[in-house]
Amino acid sequence: MHALMERLYPICRSLTGNGVRQTLAILREYLPALRVHEVPSGTPALDWTVPAEWNIRDAWVKNAAGERVIDFRQHNLHILQYSTPVHGWFSRQELEDHLFSLPEQPHLIPYRTSYYQPNWGFCLSHQQRQQLQDEYYEVCIDSTLDEHGTLTYGELVLAGTSEEEVLLSCHCCHPSLANDNLSGLVVATFLARELARTPRRYTYRFVFVPGTIGSIVWLSRHQDTVGLIRHGLVLTLLGGAGHFTYKQSRRATAEVDRAMALVLRDAQVPHALRPWLPYGYDERQYCSPGFNLPVGCFSRTPFGEFAEYHTSADNLDFVAPEQLAESLSVLEALCLTLESNRTYRNLQPYGEPQLGRRGLYKGVGGGQEGADWQLALLWVLNLSDGQHSLLAIAEQAALPVPLLHRAAVALEGVGLLHAS
Amino acid sequence: MHALMERLYPICRSLTGNGVRQTLAILREYLPALRVHEVPSGTPALDWTVPAEWNIRDAWVKNAAGERVIDFRQHNLHILQYSTPVHGWFSRQELEDHLFSLPEQPHLIPYRTSYYQPNWGFCLSHQQRQQLQDEYYEVCIDSTLDEHGTLTYGELVLAGTSEEEVLLSCHCCHPSLANDNLSGLVVATFLARELARTPRRYTYRFVFVPGTIGSIVWLSRHQDTVGLIRHGLVLTLLGGAGHFTYKQSRRATAEVDRAMALVLRDAQVPHALRPWLPYGYDERQYCSPGFNLPVGCFSRTPFGEFAEYHTSADNLDFVAPEQLAESLSVLEALCLTLESNRTYRNLQPYGEPQLGRRGLYKGVGGGQEGADWQLALLWVLNLSDGQHSLLAIAEQAALPVPLLHRAAVALEGVGLLHAS
Amino acid sequence: MHALMERLYPICRSLTGNGVRQTLAILREYLPALRVHEVPSGTPALDWTVPAEWNIRDAWVKNAAGERVIDFRQHNLHILQYSTPVHGWFSRQELEDHLFSLPEQPHLIPYRTSYYQPNWGFCLSHQQRQQLQDEYYEVCIDSTLDEHGTLTYGELVLAGTSEEEVLLSCHCCHPSLANDNLSGLVVATFLARELARTPRRYTYRFVFVPGTIGSIVWLSRHQDTVGLIRHGLVLTLLGGAGHFTYKQSRRATAEVDRAMALVLRDAQVPHALRPWLPYGYDERQYCSPGFNLPVGCFSRTPFGEFAEYHTSADNLDFVAPEQLAESLSVLEALCLTLESNRTYRNLQPYGEPQLGRRGLYKGVGGGQEGADWQLALLWVLNLSDGQHSLLAIAEQAALPVPLLHRAAVALEGVGLLHAS
Structure with missing residues (x-):
């Protein structure tokens, strides 16, 4: 996987x-x-409407020296999801309103979205953000929001x-x-x-x-x-x-x-x-x-x-x-x-059926496994009155459903049980 | 107060x-x-009858020297409530049967009543009681029990x-x-x-x-x-x-x-x-x-x-x-x-309604208050199926009724909820 | 006993x-x-059949010297219940398959049965078993399994x-x-x-x-x-x-x-x-x-x-x-x-009946017993709405049924209660 x-x-x-x-x-x-x-975008769906299709090719912030200081190609998380396209120069002050970082986890890039409020932005580590000291930055988001998409x-x-x-x-x-x-x-x-x-x-x-x-x-x-x-x-x-x-x-x-x-x-x-x-x-x-x-x-x-x-x-x-x-x-x-999980009916509900002559008594050897098997048979017989599912029996008996299911199959096999 | x-x-x-x-x-x-x-006294009331009206003007016990050693004017509690009127001399022995005190709280006067068994008596601190050493006392209770009262x-x-x-x-x-x-x-x-x-x-x-x-x-x-x-x-x-x-x-x-x-x-x-x-x-x-x-x-x-x-x-x-x-x-x-406390019905019960376009998403700023407000909106929407009162929602959501009520009013205001 | x-x-x-x-x-x-x-043996009973009647007169294992080394007359538990009759010589190896003992409780004789699978055997202490060192033993079980018994x-x-x-x-x-x-x-x-x-x-x-x-x-x-x-x-x-x-x-x-x-x-x-x-x-x-x-x-x-x-x-x-x-x-x-345990109906269910004039108020002297008696009267009156048995009242009131029963009898005696 x-x-x-x-x-x-x-x-x-x-x-x-x-x-x-x-x-x-x-x-x-x-x-x-x-x-x-x-x-298709625009299709009504219950109280909502299918939004425009968003795709993105590239996105970056360049410093005055033309270096990509935030680069979508480096990490998908750098882009605020559903960012509208933008290209131009912004003062650091203006840019700050479009940056998202985690001061308490300064090494990590956060994941942010703005699906239903048009916006653009970049997510970055707080360390990276603190290195942005230039006065102006060139910003480019090469995204599309297609009203005719799907x-x-x-x-x-x-x-x-x-x-x-x-x-x-x-x-x-x-x-x-x-x-x-x-x-x-x-x-x-x-x-x-x-x-x-x-x-x-x-x-x-x-x-x-x-x-x-x-x-x-x-x-x-x-x-x-x-x-x-x-x-x-x-x-x-x-x-x-x-x-x-x-x-x-x-x-x-x-x-x-x-x-x-x-x-x-x-x-x-x-x-x-x-x-x-x-x-x-x-x-x-x-x-x-x-x-x-x-x-x-x-x-x-x-x-x-x-x-x-x-x-x-x-x-x-x-x-x-x-x-x-x-x-x-x-x-x-x-x-x-x-x-x-099924609900069964015990076909011999008056007294316990004699399991011995049907080969089910101590049918599986000793030890805890054998004891649980006997108990599983008894619980399934006792509670299969058409009202208790195997799940209900498992809850009451504190035994696993698969074990109870094997017991039910065995009892069905000798004609003592019928799925109702 | x-x-x-x-x-x-x-x-x-x-x-x-x-x-x-x-x-x-x-x-x-x-x-x-x-x-x-x-x-009126004597009026039947379910299995009972309205008793006579009791009033009291004064009550005292005087010692041989004529000093008030128990004095109703000193404290209302000194009188056994509903005491019948009495005036006369009593031996200390006789008086004792009509005194009530608290040996384990010797400074305090107890409060006692005898509404339905005619009796008279005085309540006093145990300390005060122990000072009663005279052989005879003059007792006066100037009370009335009016069968024609109310x-x-x-x-x-x-x-x-x-x-x-x-x-x-x-x-x-x-x-x-x-x-x-x-x-x-x-x-x-x-x-x-x-x-x-x-x-x-x-x-x-x-x-x-x-x-x-x-x-x-x-x-x-x-x-x-x-x-x-x-x-x-x-x-x-x-x-x-x-x-x-x-x-x-x-x-x-x-x-x-x-x-x-x-x-x-x-x-x-x-x-x-x-x-x-x-x-x-x-x-x-x-x-x-x-x-x-x-x-x-x-x-x-x-x-x-x-x-x-x-x-x-x-x-x-x-x-x-x-x-x-x-x-x-x-x-x-x-x-x-x-x-x-009312029971509402969500008018857009299929999926969550889009709160954002109704101005209710993050409508109140961040912090715990904002988170609780969002939760309150979601709980009210989710449980308002005509079966859950705000009180029932408050129990399940562990949110206060007033907050849920504000959420319900807001949701009713945008047409998403109707009091049923 | x-x-x-x-x-x-x-x-x-x-x-x-x-x-x-x-x-x-x-x-x-x-x-x-x-x-x-x-x-009678053979009688069908639900899913079962009445087994043959089993009786036993004597049973023993003798060593080569002819001494009874296991002797039913010493203890009833020595015999595997429902042992079939047997008489003959067996090697120690063969005998071992028919012996039952408790290695972890070496002094004790276990109790064992084989009702529905024909078998014979002896139960004995593990100590006793370990002393069986002869090569051959004579075994006798003088029992009967009567198909015409009861x-x-x-x-x-x-x-x-x-x-x-x-x-x-x-x-x-x-x-x-x-x-x-x-x-x-x-x-x-x-x-x-x-x-x-x-x-x-x-x-x-x-x-x-x-x-x-x-x-x-x-x-x-x-x-x-x-x-x-x-x-x-x-x-x-x-x-x-x-x-x-x-x-x-x-x-x-x-x-x-x-x-x-x-x-x-x-x-x-x-x-x-x-x-x-x-x-x-x-x-x-x-x-x-x-x-x-x-x-x-x-x-x-x-x-x-x-x-x-x-x-x-x-x-x-x-x-x-x-x-x-x-x-x-x-x-x-x-x-x-x-x-x-009965379910009663309070015949004066509107307000508390006045117990005083019926001699039931503080009818039993002070102390916890008196308090419990008063409480018992009040609980019986309060819950006797035809829906609560004395047992249900005992559960809710945390008072004993006998006390509640005495209270019920007393209340019935003064016409306040009726068994419903």
Whole structure:
């Protein structure tokens, strides 16, 4: 996954423009079924309108000696995203109003945007900024804002036996930032590739959209079918350090909320569950009260809570392959949990059925594994009254869903259980 | 408020009689609309009967030398409330049966009553009692118990735009005790004066009644209309030290219970919430199962939990002006919370509305205040589905109701919200 | 109770056979109404079949010198329960496969069974086992497995004024083990004798059954009437040390679950409440999903959590008379709680009734007892709205059910309360 990230990192993505297109083209190498959608600028989308398409070729600030003292070619973050084109000389005083730096992190370039208020500007390290001592500077931003452009997003559908859907959504609009959100893009890509290879009950829908406006556009085009979404996750910040964080959907007790809590519990990794908050990533849109979809947000350390957030330090070194792999494995476990969660009915509900003559008593050897297996059989039999899903049993029994699922399959195999 | 208390302190109030009348006459100077009601002795009231009216002119115990060794004129607490008239000589032995003192607080005069069992007696400090060494004493209690008298209570109604009511009830039957309950009377009086000056949604009903029988009489005369009471509080012990205590109504989760919890939370003062208990002040009557009104009890340190309780040490020095003022300010915040609590409906519930073009994005400058304002807008939008009141949002969002109310007003102003 | 246990201890009980019959015959000396039932081997019972009847006369292993090195006559635990008959010479190697010992508790003989897999074997201390150094041993097990035998269980019904039942169930299938479960048998016997002497609302049904198959047989013969069971307990491990443990029924909040929690709370003894688990004693059968009876399990330290469990150390010394007595007293308190739990209606629900003129105000002298009595009267009046049982009031008021019951009786006596 890190190799894919290395290819994506240098691309200057934004809300719209060629950076997103290049990114999706690379993802299609991994996911040939990925479809790329273009939505014209000016298209109404719920309460919003698709903005003009922004592209940038070059941008610099030159000193009196004609030297590039800020150079977009050096780092994508140097440009204020959606900067309007500009070319001319400015006094240092005038220029200062268009510079963004972090006095408390003087080595780092911040990431800033001005999507909906026309402006131009440069982001730079505070150290670099303090070296600007000339009286006048030549400024050039060679960007375009095309009212007749398009907004680009990607979508991949992996049909399952059911038309009920699992939605997985990542934002793809950040330039050279590795954890936020190349990590989400690559983990989602590898998860999709994995799911494509296996039989699926659910239909999985991956959407790669620019933040906020992208999910709003997507929702505006799927208003009739979002009701099929049974579970969903926004994926972001999956490559950095720090323990896993799951932010519950607005529903708080949706199946995905409960499943993620169990998966993290049973993975026995440090993690935190956080309540719904109408601030964050695109779950804000999916969980707006009109839609109220069961969509949570899965990340490691959340945005704003690590020092590298939205700076040039969120680079390829900040994300580690093993952290990406661990994130992917939790998501695979989640999908497995959702796939295997069913509600059964015990067909011999009066007294315990005699497991011994069906070969299920101590069927698996001694030790804790054997004891858990026996317990799993007993819990599934005891609670399978048509009211308790495997997930509910897992919560009450403090046993993992996969173990309970194996028990259910074994009991179904000897005719003691029936999926209801 | 302390000045008013100083005027009320010397009056000898009781369940009935001139002390209550004088007290209400003084309150009417502050609240001209206060109505005084007289209910004849013998009137049935629910399971009770209005008692005879008690008045007292003088009472003393003289020693053999004719000196007043216990003198009602020295302190109102010296007389057992509702003492029957008596005049004669008694042996010290006989007298002892009619004396009440506190061996463990030997300097203090206790407060004692015998409303419903005819008796006479004197309360005195244990030190004073120990000095009574004569063999015989002359006793005189110049009191009257008039079967043709009345019970007196006061009532003030501040009409609001709605006929739905907030009930605020204080007991006015204690003689020279400052915290219990002159503090309640004066805080209620100043709250009423404050509310009278401001526009009101609710109708506020203040009742100043003698304990138990007073609220029972009041309830018996308002059985048809108590259904209009949406919220209520018994106010007592508001001038002493110690942190605020809110005792929940029998309903436990009534709006007033939740509102008081939020107001105390957001006031960031030490406080305690206590569950319902069918013992205490007049909330016992308002929350009897037949009425089950949403009436809690608001105080500082509760009765029986401070050493000065029901003794001569509950005097004007025990209540501090700043403590009265703080109590008043919590009650003002409560009324504001109740007044502003509404349930709204987001009129753009699909996705987040674009706040920027409506001037609400970062509408208030940076810092925590700005962040809370943005959050308040998002929470109100996200939860205003017609099911969540501002109070429910305040609980979930951990934001103060007044801030959420300002956000709701702003959102209503730009057409995004509608009170449902 | 210990004396009864001393008589029962030497008997070699098993799932079936004469040991159970002898045991029940002794219990009938205490409970003449106890009925003994015999169910033929081969009878179908729910998902099970009644097994062959097993009896044993003698069993031994002799060394080359003809000395009994393992001797059933020395200890009932020496025989693997349900051992098939065998007689012959075996090499030490062959014998080893049929020996059971506890290397970590080398002095103790374990208790082992092989009810449903035909086998033979001996249990012995690990020390004893290590002394077996001969090459060949003569083995004799003089047992019978009779396909035309019967399974034996006992049942005692104490009719109450209501046909609603309290079920009390003990397993009677363990040989010389004192805590597990002679303690249950003797405590149940003495409880039954006690209940037989007092008026009863409920009908009490005591069943003494072999574990698992016994309760399954009993259930299979009472499928039509188990709906009358309102409350139930499995009684076991009541004579050892360690604090009380109550394992909730599958319903978790059944009346018996709540009553036992209150009884243990008010007994002010250390105790633990444990959630339902579909593993343990016969509650597994009573709480199978088809029946889902309100049956919990009451014990001291639970099975598997004390070192003596299922070994020869669970002997008469391990159970103490005072521990049996304490267990009995908790059960008596439970029955009293269940008997007295009713839901009342306050007939004067508007305001507090005047208790003084009915002789109930401060009717009991001062001190905490008097205060609790007053509180009990107030709580019963306040919550008796036809929705709160005494048990619910006890939970909310933190007062004992017996005190609340006395208050309810007193209030009913003066016409203020009516059982609804």
